[in-house]
Amino acid sequence: MHQRPIAPLQYALFAAFAFSGFSGLIYEAIWTNYLKFFLGHAAYAQALVLAMYMGGMAGGAWLAGRYMDRVKKPLLAYAAVEIAIGLSGLFFHKIFLSANTFVFDSVIPGVQAPLAVELIRWCFAGILILPQTLLLGATFPLMSVGILRAFPKTPGSSISMLYFTNSIGAVAGVLTSGFILVKAVGLPGTIMTAALINVVLAIAVYGIHGKLTQSSHVPQASVASTPLLRPMLVVALITGLSSFIYEISWIRMLSVVLGASTHAFELMLSSFILGLALGGLWLRKRIDNYKEPLVALGVIQLLMGLFALSTVLGYNELMKFMSALFRGLQPTEAGYLMFNSSSHLLSMFVMLPTTFMAGMTLPLITLVLFRGGAGESAIGRVYAFNTLGAIMGVILASMVLLPLTGLKNAIIIGAALDMVLAVYLLGRGSAHRKWQFAAVIVMIVSAIGTYIAPAFDAKWMSSSIFRMGNKNSLDDLEVLMHRDGRTATVDVTRKNGMLVIGTNGKPDASYMSTKGVAPTADEPTQVMLGALPLLISPHAKTAAMIGMGAGMSADVLLASDQLTRLDIVEIESAMVDGAKLFGKASSRVFSDPRSHIHIDDAKSFFSAHKSRYDLVISEPSDSWVSGVSNLFTTEFYQRMLRHLSRDGVLVQWVPTYGNTPILVSSVMRALGDNFSDYRIYGSTNGVMVIVAKVEGQLPELSARGLENPALAAAMARVGWTSINDVHKHEIGRREFLHPAFTLSGAPVNSDFFPYVDQNALRARIVGGNYNHVTSLHMSGVPLPGVNYMGTVIESDNELTSYYSPRKQSEQGRAAARYLAGGARTAMPSQSVYGMLTVLQTKPACEDAVAQAGWRAELQSLAAMTLPNISEAEAKPMIAYLRSQLCASSQAETNRSLLDLMEALSTRNPIAVESAARKIVDTDKIETGSKDYALNALFLSLYQQQKWEAIQQLVSELPRSHSFLAAVVASHAHMNLQKK
Missing domain, CATH: 3.40.50.150 (Vaccinia Virus protein VP39)
Incomplete structure (x- = not known):
């Protein structure tokens, strides 16, 4: 009987497992969004989802490994698991809504103790995703054993390829869900998309299984006969623990530089997983040729620790580099693309060297156990212990290390764990005692050197790099507090008497502590x-x-x-x-x-x-x-x-x-x-x-x-x-x-x-x-039922030198009196005084440029004064301004603008409409003055409830105008709809 070629089918299974990673990371990303509604903060949700995701994966992998000897057709079992994951995803949103209502409306209101409330929230949040994570955890050992039984010649290469394809799919999943799917179909639609992918995967793997000639179950070597099993499981646990200490710490570090946005987290997570994927890919063609995989594993663990320490040593310079980069960003779509691209590259620069090494650890540990006779069950157990270590790393980093030791020391502790593993692994054989001694020296020197190296620069960390590129000088900045809390890094700084409190480098509030100095803008x-x-x-x-x-x-x-x-x-x-x-x-x-x-x-x-x-x-x-x-x-x-x-x-x-x-x-x-x-x-x-x-x-x-x-x-x-x-x-x-x-x-x-x-x-x-x-x-027009709100007033003498509507109102009245021949008091703003000087200078009648300049100042005056003064106050001002006009045709538009000002001062909508239309319909006036007249025209039509006229005016406009026009147009639309 002719046997079908099997290599394409092997690659088809690798591709299927890439899509499994794609959907799996969609679940992780979306669960984070759902569970922060339960837990209240994204940092808590991220920590719990990571812990539960990894915990469930560990449990599922452990169970799959434990009973693998009894699974005769692992690929069919894999397809069944994918179907179950897909069905649970299809109904997740409805289940979440019911659980959310039950917990917050029925359970928590009957509980008094705050600790009990916390436990209830976290337990229910965990229960919501635990079944799916157990199923997800079973997929890797089932797929691995299915491929190894069908293609037994290169186990190391196959396992490395599975780690790569699953991880690269995960990278695509987190980016696609974060930047495309959630925006397009929301959280429910995104999780249902992942569920449908699982169902399609199950059908595809079922079809591939039917084309493969798999060996029947072969009894494996007894686990008890493998002396390396327990040590290697401990290694898998510790390397998982250290990796997730890094991840939690790096996310906090990079949030200070990149901002704590949802998209920033997605970019960081994808960078972390990409390193794991590339490490597995690099190892694929080499792993089966290693004569002593324990030594290779030891070298990799040592490099992991050293690369992790380098992220601490280079962090201050990294902040300065990103500061310079962000200062050059333009507020355009290209600038936004540049921001995200730079953020992703920065995340990869920090994470990739270490995670590249981490991506090689599990394939090597699995190979060591395979060669030692541990059998198929080793796959599930290694995966389970590694993910159990990941849970411990998440909890240890977020709940203990960051609050108690700070970011820098948390990473040093993680690196020390990796290098201790390296020392142990390199010393397994007597031929490598010198290597072990060298590793001890490197570990001690690098850890102590990093510890005594300059600490993270709190001034830079509090300087809002991602918002302003740190445009402000840090020379006189005093950091009063810098603390890594459970959910954010909090800073309190003082400069020139101004106190600022911020989270993850973003200023949240400020206060001027120096007496006699203007309050801050906040x-x-x-x-x-x-x-x-x-x-x-x-x-x-x-x-x-x-x-x-x-x-x-x-x-x-x-x-x-x-x-x-x-x-x-x-x-x-x-x-x-x-x-x-x-x-x-x-x-x-x-x-x-x-x-x-x-x-x-x-x-x-x-x-x-x-x-x-x-x-x-x-x-x-x-x-x-x-x-x-x-x-x-x-x-x-x-x-x-x-x-x-x-x-x-x-x-x-x-x-x-x-x-x-x-x-x-x-x-x-x-x-x-x-x-x-x-x-x-x-x-x-x-x-x-x-x-x-x-x-x-x-x-x-x-x-x-x-x-x-x-x-x-x-x-x-x-x-x-x-x-x-x-x-x-x-x-x-x-x-x-x-x-x-x-x-x-x-x-x-x-x-x-x-x-x-x-x-x-x-x-x-x-x-x-x-x-x-x-x-x-x-x-600049007197709106009905809306109090006029002023603009920024420049003043060196007033405490209210920031944005001040009261000051604007006073200044408008003072300007009106000034032009009417009243008190000639000095204006508080040089720009206003300059405007009044221009208006007191009669422009040359035949000089179109001079007339246009005078008209521009007239329109500024109208916006400043008319919402703040009465008709009686406006009358002498307008009379004076009319005296500045001449009979020349060049002054026609100026006269029209004064007519509009007079109509606005009387609050007469009919007169305003007539004067405003005259300006809007002429081509001899600048855009600024025409826009001002359009505002007045819209307002007058609104006051007269001329809804058809408003709609007609909107249809004639070549572009959208002010928010006032939008408000008036919306009233017209709604009233015409009622008719």
Whole structure:
């Protein structure tokens, strides 16, 4: 009987196992996303998924190895396992939703002890993925034995090739899921894609099995007769432990340089696995020729340790290199591609040398046992002990080594373990005693040398390399605290009196400790987060705050004399220690008996305590940070509704800098779907503070809070001395803004379709349009029901020299008086004084360039003054400006602009429409002035409810214009739809 060629079938099995790795890493990546909803932080989810993934793989491999002698057709068993994995993946999302509801709504609310709550969360999270990981663990020994029985001549080569194909598939899986699948089909669709791949794999392997002539089961040598078994299993365990100490430590190290985004983690993970794959590939053609594989294994373990130590020694220089690289990035699509490519290359540069060596260890250990007569069961046992070591490495690194010894020492400990293994392996034979002695000397010298070498430069680690390329000088920077916590590395620095607290190199909050110096750019936001809820709900009794930051917002909130309890929920204890260094800015947090700090995830805290609050204040980090976008999802807002009283108010910080309009709209749609009313305030340019009410309409701001001296003092620090000063920061209200968010085309941000998480990093690199919502103040027209928000004012003399709507309002009124012949006081801004000087100089009537320059300053004046002054104040100013006109045709457009200013000052929409159309319809005016007139035209049509005219105007525009135009157009669309 003619036998079919078998080599192509062997390669077909290798290809199938590559797809098995592809789907397996999709599971690992997606499980991390799912389980962070259980555990509250991506770092915890990553640690648990790694531990459970490896633990289940170990258990599955152990069981498969234990019973391998009884498996007569391992490839058929492999196909059955793949079918089971696929079926479990198809139903995972529904099972998760049911378990999530059961745990947080039924189990945790009945448990009082915090430790018990932790155990419940972690146990349920583990149970959700344990069955699938056990099955995944069985795939490697089953496929390996199936191939070895069919192709027994080169066992070492086959095993190396299996490690390579499975690992290279895993690299493709983590990148494809992270950058393509989740964005396209969400978490449920991605995990179902992996499940379908498993089903197809099972069918393919079943077909290949039918074409192979496999030997029937051959009894293997007794495991008990193999003296090397136990030592080699211990070696497999320790090398797995050290490898995952490296992985956890490297991820933390590189997060400081590359940012702690979801995509950064995926790039790091893929780099780690790529090294394992390449190591297995390199070994494939060499392994069967090794006469003494133990010696080769010893040399490899020694090199692993040395390469790992090199990542410590080169880290400071690496940060400087990446700083220079990131400074050259352009805010374009090409720049974003460059950022990701550079991040991947950097991750490979750090990880590849060590993981390349690690990729050779398991094939060599397996070969040693095969030659020693351990038989097929050795495959499963080696794999099991290695993955068991990986679990130990994950737990040891994340829970013990990083918090207690720090990053540098954690890596040194991992390297020491590898080099101890090298010493042991090289000493197995008497002929290699000299090698063993040399390895001891190398181990001692390299470990001690690395330990006494300069520590990681805390100044560089705290300098936000990945955000700004460290453009700021570090010469005068003082690091007050640098601590590797369980979830993040936390720094507190001081420079020129400014205190900054940051996580993984990203500044989160700042405070100016020097008296008489302007507050930092962060302080208005920090004060507003604490003050706004007290001005909205002055009688609030209970409050919860998600996130500690510098403790300043909580300190302001505790200024209330009505508040009886404040629960501060912070997941990283190092942040609490850092906040203590902010002195009086956070003193109430640590001295006031009403303040209670909880180191916990917000979701589990709220579920366990079953409390309802009058106020919940959420001040998360930037939305591109892994896990943070979960605080901007519709599921988060739904949970908050269960923990707010009927009159409860949610206050949340939302960054718009580095964001795109569609990302902001995605968040606002999620919030608007769950809260009956909201209002948006702009604390600074590019930052929104949202106030949302559970039921009914939000009340107006109450001045009662300012009667409290402590609250008044906190607000005065950032230039707010009256309730009107806070009013001027209002951007808009739900009834005016929400139609624009709804019709923006943005999907609702969701836990399972994480639109913001998937796109926020790209927006930050490319350069998001932060003027999306906050640009309403730049429209320069007096909006109905919206308080005018000012722009940045340059001043060397005022404490409120940063972004200050109150200062802008005062300056607008002063400019109007100045031109009307009133008080000729010096203007606080040189740029404004220059504008007024130009307007007081009559341009040459026949000089078109001079007329255009005068008109440009006139439009700037209109935007500054008209939203801030009354008709009576505007009248003499406009009269003076008319006197500067001449009869020349060159001044026609200037006269038209003054007509528009006069109409706007009277707040007469009919007059505004007429004047604005005259400007919009002319070709003799610059883009800036025409855009200003378009804003006025849109506003006037909105006030007159001329929906058809608005729609017609939009259709005639060659391009999109301001956010104001988008808001008005959305109202027109919705009203016409009703008709």
